[in-house]
Amino acid sequence: MKFVDEAYIDIAAGDGGNGCVSFRHEKYKEFGGPNGGDGGRGGHVFAVADPNLNTLVDFRYSRRHEARRGEHGMGSDMFGAAGDDIVLKMPVGTIITDAETGEVLYELLAPGEMITIAKGGDGGFGNLRFKSAINRAPRQKTPGWPGERKSLKLELKVLADVGLLGMPNAGKSTLIAAISNARPKIADYPFTTLHPNLGVVRVGPEQSFVVADIPGLIEGASEGAGLGHLFLRHLQRTRLLLHIVDIAPFDEGVDPVAQAKAIVAELKKYDQSLHDKPRWLVLNKLDMIQQDQRAALIKDFVKRYKFKGPVFEISALTREGCESLIKAIYLHVKTQQVAEQAPAEVDPRFAEPSDS
Template identity: 60%
Template sequence: MKFIDEAIIEVIAGKGGDGVASFRREKFVPRGGPDGGDGGRGGSIHAVADRNINTLIDYRYARIHRAKNGEKGQGSDCYGRSAPDIELRVPVGTVVSDLDAGEVIADLDRHGARALLAKGGKGGLGNLHFKSSINRAPRQFTRGEPGESRKLKLELKVLADVGLLGMPNAGKSTLIRAVSAARPKVADYPFTTLHPHLGVVRVDQNRSFVVADIPGLIEGAAEGAGLGHQFLRHLARTSLLLHLVDLAPLDAGADPVKDAKAIVRELRKYDQGLHRKPRWLVLNKADLLAPEVREKSAKKFATDLGWKGKSFIISALTGEGCKALTYAIMGYLEESQKRLAAKEKQERKPQINADERR
């Protein structure tokens, strides 16, 4: 199935049914009182995150979603029936924003999360509500309220702890196959991967993290070169980026240092926040280099790039170095989780003290 990570839709909730003015007419009861019931509520529209759905493709085809109107009230104290609500099922990780206001209204980040997108109109009141001591035969009733309607943007941002970044053919998909059960296609031509794949990496029985494999990035992606750079949105929620580099490119004219710099530039052009995210260098295809030159080539590469951060030498093909890498990632994620929890605790503290002083 085609992977679609963005869609614009319109949601129109149902109108409330009108209330009604009616009077009781019964044999032997000369002047029956008012008995006009209320209108039913219009149907509302909700979004619900569902782990069984992994693309927004359905919303490319069905753009307008309309809930039914509530039924009109009737005589004999009968209320109109409310219209059923509609649930739009979306992938986990879908962010919904109001297109006109430009603001995010929901981030459906776990299975079962739901958000109200458009509220159905209230039903109108029937004349039985307007009876009073001075008006025993009211003819008033109110109309149902219109339902809300809005234009929405749905954006899928996959939920992963770690994102893979690199030129086409760097071996991103090979790596995710080596460390997880995910099976994205691997081939020796550029842009094999066309949409994100998630893989769960289990380091032991109770410890795991999620990696996102995304398409390759090339110079000029911001201007649309290759597959563009829109898919970088899937790295937005990760805690760590792995910049994968082919240490032994087949193409003799290739310049891995220049290419690596281009990737970083594209990252910055896409989003400053993504550019500032922790990033590790992963030098791949070590199996193509003789063991005695690996370290040296890796060092030279890092120096030429001006890289001072963490780096790893691996072979995604043979699996060499992959275990050490995944353990380092797991450790890093657990550390940052701890730091985050400590920071949150720290931030809550002054609040308690201020309360105590009072």
């Protein structure tokens, strides 16, 4: 299925039903009291995070979503029924923003999370509400309140622990296919990957993490060049970035160090916080280099690149070095998960007094 990560929709909650003006008409009672009921509230519009969805493609073909209005009030003290609510199922990781102002309204981060994105209008009052000691026969009623109407932009950010970053043909798709259950398209031409691929990497029983492969970046991506700029947002929620570098490019005159620095520059231009994320260097395609030349080539690359973080040397094609990389990634991701779940330190000024 084609990966669709943006969609625009119009939603309308139901209007409230109108109140009713009515009086009792009973035998032998010439002046019956008021008995007009209130109108029912309009239906709400909810959004729920469905873990079984991974695309917003359904909203490309169904843009208008309206809840039913509440029924009008009736005589005999009968209130109108509430309008039916509607529930819009969206992938986990969907960000809902106001299409006109760009303000972020909601985020669906947990499976099963449900939020109200448009409230139905309250029902109007019937004349029964206006009865008083000095107004025995009120003829007032109020109309129902209108439901909320919004134009929304839906944006899906892939929820992955690890993001693969690199130039086209750096070997990202080969790597994700080698270490996970993902089966991306792999070919020897640039921009083979046209949409993000998610893969689950199994380290052991109940030990796994999710890795995302996005289209390769080129210089100028932060300004819209190439395909990768469309998907840089998917790296913003990852815990770790793996910078995949082709250490043995086919084209003569191509400097892997210059390419690596260009990618990092694009990250910084796009988002400083993304640039500041933990980033590991993964030198790929060792199988293309003679065994006796590897050490010198890698040493020269690291020295010129001046990279101070972890460096891994692998061949995604032959899986050489992949096992140690997987174990290191899992340990890093697990450590971050534990740190995120740790309770925050309580300021001593607001700590509860002890019994002693």
